[in-house]
Amino acid sequence: MAKEDLPFINTELPDLVAPLLQKMLNGELLSGEEQRLLEEWKGRSEENKALFERLGNPVAVHEMLKAWHEIEKNRELNKQRGMNRIQELLRTPTPPVHQVHFLRRRPFRYAAAALLLLSAGTYFYTTHQNKAPQLANTNVIIAPGREGAILTLADGSQVVLDSLGNGVVANQSGVQVLLQNGQLAYDGSSKETVYNTITTPKGRQFRLQLPDGSKVWLNAASSVKYPTTFAGKERRVELTGEAYFEVAKNADHPFKVKAGDATEVEVLGTSFNINSYPDETTIRTTLLDGAVRLNAYQQSQILKPGQQAVVKPAKAQLELVNNADLDKVMAWKNGLFNFEDASLEEVMRQLERWYDIEVTYAKGIPAIRFGGEINRQNTLQDVLQILEKSNVHFRFEDSRKLVVIP
Template structure:
């Protein structure tokens, strides 16, 4: 039976108004109360009411979480009423509230948040590791490089009469000239930067990314090459389609539109998410990888995205042959665009996915002492926090770390 006053305490917990001791009481009571039908019914009713009064939440993502809370330790669901659960309420409260739920894949059970067994190790060693900031390296046509971190607001001489300038963390090509030479802007780990291309197209590069582009678009189209992750707002030009070559595996073709591309080599797929306009996602066959500069490149597969959709170019093996295919789904746009909006979005992200994001943004190496713990997270965190704060928040879920210099070692649960 739920302890007297638990309903009021639980309501305050969801609103982020509990002390640390009260938070531990709530989590412990839920963990211990999964056999308490009265408690289960009350939690289900509370979330049902939340669904009716707050239109921001979706039952599609919430139902699996409810099943985990009301389920048995061996992962078998109990005979409880199926209700809609608003899981996205987790986003609006502090991380300790958001970390209430995580799913351990094998056995699927509800884990009470707890403090690290050795918080001092992380606290001492991570104190000096700050979040990423604006910065990039510009490689000119002659191979010379400029560190854009050190240029506040100034003019950069390029090839011939071409010039560019840095304004508030963005490289702008205002006098590109008529001769096309190629520049490359790259962001190391722990850096991100913006660029306005000669045609007015705006691009934001996430950390560990690069874009190669001409200083003038003189041909029949506008071609750039991308690695890593970037968000594009393409200037409309009916006569010159905009082409993005991605890792020599896909070519995106647009006239004028807004979209995000995640093409990190350590991610499983190339994900293109459309926010506005239209984009054609073209998969290249191996024979066409050398023909990206031809106007009539033949594509193996093509899909046209609508706003809110995401195309994933997946590498699969059939009969010992690698094949690229496309899968289109509805996108979680908030999750996709979180990086540009200054957030980490860990909605339904496993530990390995979370660590890859932290590795790029904090310029750290992540290793696992004994395999990768099978943990999934829900919630958001700001990208402006020092690493020490991020790790402290993650440790409330039971994950443990050891930091040696810039090497973060994930310890077994």
């Protein structure tokens, strides 16, 4: 670039003038000082004067706006290109993509996770010798999440299901609510439609069988609301967070899941997973078997097995992914974290939900992505030790507050 013979562009004056021109176009009154500034700017060059005159011409303004609009249309796409370029650039000296190396091949991952569990103590000790690991400043070991949930009955009263044994939990207008080996089920039916809600807090997951026999696996920090008897034409439930459904076939009574404000999944007899956590920017519906129709923002999309529909509420958009990573989508239900091509933030959000912690970030964290799988039965400290091999470190502010540090 021939920098040497060209002067630096000074934006001081443009910084002041553009808002004044906008004010003028909006018909706002300019102060005496502002008018003087604008006149001075106009007098500075023929080009300024010409621009000022063009702003009085609707056709010209229309053309300018159209040019801007064309640019705006590719902004997101090109943001990704820029991002990729920078990541590539940063990768050259120190690779920002880090693999959680072990557990790559399926037959080995459970064994490896068990091995890790056994060796964690030793590993912790030895690293402590060399270079005080940041994690050493806590003695509290944070256990993984487990089975459990809160049942909210029709009258608003709540039952904690963590510690109850098998038996009748409640009676809802003649319908019995049963707990069997940690799974909730319904027996009987009633004329009256009342609603129950199952909520998992952070650090809990839960299984239940809906009154129609459909099965629901609820991930941590999620809830599902449903009637204790499905009356009427449609079977409707509402989901927040993440769940995997195996819907009992009944062609006469379509099953519908509402997730978020504008996404509805219409089920035609089938197994699928919905991830609709409010802190994720998308609502992802992935079909494993059968067929579902997805309705969102006046768009409708039928999914085939292996396909994933991605709803982006911020853009009111619905997109289709043809070959979804089913291992990744279903990992939670299979007792695993799958961090394949996951950003640091994505990983930390999953840890927040499963270990019931809050994560904050210090400055200067590199943008890294991970790969591989980790057993969800590891303690938080074990998982963090693995992640620390990827050029990122952690510090506990208190027993439930974790800070990510470079």
